[in-house]
Amino acid sequence: MPRPPVSVQLYTVRDALAADPGATLQRLADLGFRCVEPFGLTDAAETLRPALAAAGLTAPTSHATLLGGVHEAAIAAAARVGVTTLIDPYVPEERWTTRDDVAALAAELTAVARIAADHGLQVGYHNHWWELERRIDGTPALEVFANALGDEVVLELDTYWSAVGGVDPVALLGRLGERVVALHIKDGPVNREIEQQLPAGSGAMPVAEILAAAPTARPVIEFDAYAGDLFEGIAASLAAVRARGVEA
Numbered sequence: 001m002p003r004p005p006v007s008v009q010l011y012t013v014r015d016a017l018a019a020d021p022g023a024t025l026q027r028l029a030d031l032g033f034r035c036v037e038p039f040g041l042t043d044a045a046e047t048l049r050p051a052l053a054a055a056g057l058t059a060p061t062s063h064a065t066l067l068g069g070v071h072e073a074a075i076a077a078a079a080r081v082g083v084t085t086l087i088d089p090y091v092p093e094e095r096w097t098t099r100d101d102v103a104a105l106a107a108e109l110t111a112v113a114r115i116a117a118d119h120g121l122q123v124g125y126h127n128h129w130w131e132l133e134r135r136i137d138g139t140p141a142l143e144v145f146a147n148a149l150g151d152e153v154v155l156e157l158d159t160y161w162s163a164v165g166g167v168d169p170v171a172l173l174g175r176l177g178e179r180v181v182a183l184h185i186k187d188g189p190v191n192r193e194i195e196q197q198l199p200a201g202s203g204a205m206p207v208a209e210i211l212a213a214a215p216t217a218r219p220v221i222e223f224d225a226y227a228g229d230l231f232e233g234i235a236a237s238l239a240a241v242r243a244r245g246v247e248a
Contacts, residue, residue, distance in 0.1 A: 001216045004035075006241050007061065008234060009184065009222040011039045016230070021047050025055040031235050037182075037220050038081070039063040039089065042070070045077035058082060061156070061182055061218065063089035066123060067105070071112045075119050085122040085181065087156050093130040096141040106148035113152040124154040124181065129192065132165025132172075140167050146176055156220070158184035159210050164192060170206060173213035182218040183210065185241060194224035199233045201240035208244050219246055 008028060010017055016024040028036060036057050038048055041064040052059060059081050064074035066088040078086050088109065095101050113123035131142035146155060157180050159169040173180060187203035188196050200207050200221065211219065221237045223230065 003216055003246060004060070004218040005247050006033070006238060007035045007037045007182075007218055007220045008033055008238075009037045009039065009063075009220050011063075012221070012223045012226075012234065013230060014039075021051040022054055025051050025057055027231060028234070029055040029057055031231070032238060033057065035060055037061045037063065038083075041077045041081065041083065041086070042073045045080045049081050052081065061085045061087060061124075061220070063087050063126065065089070066112050067091065067108055071115065075116055075121060078121055079119065084120070085124060085154065086116060087124040087126050087182070089126045090128065091125075091131075093134070096131050096134045096145075099136050099144060102136065102141055102145045103148050106145050106150075106153075109153055110150035113150060117152055122154055122181075123152065124156050126156040126184070127158050127161055127165075129161040129165035132162050132167040140165070140172075142167075143172075143175065146179060149179075153179075154181040155179050156182040156184065157214075157217075158186075158222075160184065160186040160188065160190070160197075160205060163190045163205060170209045170213045173210065173217075178216065180214050180217050182220055183214055184222045185210070185219045185237065186222050186224070187237075195227055197223050197226055199236035199240060201243075202236070207240060211241070211244050211246060 041062040062083040116123045132140045134141040162169040187200045187205045188198045226233045
């Protein structure tokens with residue numbers, strides 16, 4: 001199975017996107033992207049749909065809240081925009097404390113995935129640092145979660161937050177295997193100070209090794225924040241990923 005083309009998480013350009021969706025998406029297309037990863041899809045779908053089409057972009061993956069009984073709206077939004085993989089982006093830290101907590105999360109997301117499958121959609125989860133930092137009987141909570149998920153559920157590993165959480169993302173990818181279908185690629189000094197994030201390949205992250213450890217996963221470039229020119233940072237990250245053999 002070949003690796004899917006590189007994408008970019010639209011949270012990276014959230015301010016520009018809010019000000020002018022069409023111009024922002026066109027600028028990403030001009031950088032060489034063919035696809036993007038929206039966030040907040042349920043609220044953004046109607047704005048994104050025409051802007052994506054005008055820029056010649058697709059959104060194969062998207063972040064959308066799926067837990068807590070709101071999955072139906074996300075599934076409907078995915079159908080409008082052409083998303084095929086919906087990824088829940090965030091479950092707060094306090095829900096990753098015990099094995100029972102994690103098992104309950106896994107059961108809920110698996111149930112949503114089975115509903116989404118009836119609509120031709122795949123469902124996944126995206127981590128922050130706390131799912132790795134929290135340990136359950138010595139095992140990172142994210143791995144306990146992954147082992148409790150139904151086979152229908154996939155993962156998008158935020159490789160930077162994995163490292164910040166104290167877990168080597170390369171080794172983790174080896175353990176999680178093909179359940180990981182997408183990778184958030186970001187770089188920096190590996191800490192929680194988001195303003196210190198850097199373009200891929202210019203910080204402490206082993207970007208080449210990460211990509212090699214998940215050869216069929218889609219790379220998704222992201223900055224939570226960036227002190228430089230944001231579009232220049234995105235372009236530098238895209239160039240670094242391309243230099244490691246990934247198609248745009």
